[in-house]
Amino acid sequence: MAAREARLVQLDAGQALVRRGAKLPGLCAVASGSLKLSVWARAERVLGLVAAGESFGEAATLAGAAAPFDAVAVAQAQVLAIPAETLQHLLRLDRRFARNLLERLADEVLHLLAGIEAGMLQRAPQRLASYLCSLAGTGDPLGWRVHLPVSKTVVAGIVGVKKETLSRLLRELSERRLIAVSRRDITILDPAQLARLKQSGLR
Numbered sequence: 001m002a003a004r005e006a007r008l009v010q011l012d013a014g015q016a017l018v019r020r021g022a023k024l025p026g027l028c029a030v031a032s033g034s035l036k037l038s039v040w041a042r043a044e045r046v047l048g049l050v051a052a053g054e055s056f057g058e059a060a061t062l063a064g065a066a067a068p069f070d071a072v073a074v075a076q077a078q079v080l081a082i083p084a085e086t087l088q089h090l091l092r093l094d095r096r097f098a099r100n101l102l103e104r105l106a107d108e109v110l111h112l113l114a115g116i117e118a119g120m121l122q123r124a125p126q127r128l129a130s131y132l133c134s135l136a137g138t139g140d141p142l143g144w145r146v147h148l149p150v151s152k153t154v155v156a157g158i159v160g161v162k163k164e165t166l167s168r169l170l171r172e173l174s175e176r177r178l179i180a181v182s183r184r185d186i187t188i189l190d191p192a193q194l195a196r197l198k199q200s201g202l203r
Contacts (some may be wrong), residue, residue, distance in 0.1 A: 006082045007025065007083075008078060008079070008080055008081075009080075011073035011076065012076055013075050013076055015073050016070060016073075017035065017073070017079055018067045019067065020066075020067055020068060020070050021066050021067065022066060022067055024067045026057070026081045026083040026084055026086070026087065027082040027087050028050075028056050028071070028079050028080070028082075029054075029080045029082070030053065030079055030080075032052050033052065033076050033078060034052070034074045034077060035049070035072060035073050035079070036071075036072055036074050036150070037049075037050060037056060038070050039069050043162065044157045049074065049154075049158075051149075056071065058101060058104060058108070059105060061083075062084070074154065124169060125169055125172070125173075126197065127159045128159050131155070132194060133195060144191060145188075146185075147184055147185050178190045178194050179194070
């Protein structure tokens with residue numbers, strides 16, 4: 001039933017699937033490409049990136065609420081939108097689907113709380129270090145190479161700073177030989193020190 005009811009939406013880079021305050025088309029599963037979820041105050045704050053195989057909009061769809069964010073394609077993307085009625089039907093019929101959705105919603109709450117904590121308690125250098133460490137994951141302790149998945153403008157929105165501030169922070173980390181930057185490729189030269197910065201700030 002879900003396959004019949006779902007609608008595939010094609011998006012070009014920079015095109016919005018939904019704007020904050022508008023109605024979501026349903027639970028949105030990204031089939032290809034990626035989207036950024038963001039809100040605007042004095043500047044754009046990127047809440048997160050949603051890549052192929054991931055979904056968003058579960059809570060608002062179930063609650064019948066308006067979108068709490070802008071959802072904009074970072075690159076060409078395809079999004080499968082499952083309307084609320086179909087979602088409710090799946091929850092009643094499929095226990096595994098219901099359990100997976102519950103786990104997804106729990107992860108969203110934890111991610112939101114972590115973001116609030118980072119915004120309140122961490123300074124910009126710590127937030128940048130946390131973001132770079134999250135990209136690196138696990139790897140060679142002698143140096144990790146990561147590729148920024150989006151433009152530095154979007155990264156600035158994720159970290160919660162202006163693009164000029166992001167450039168300055170990257171330059172400072174390079175001068176301290178924690179990282180080496182080549183456009184969107186970043187080599188983490190001192191993972192241990194970067195991890196300490198994530199916890200305690202730039203000294």
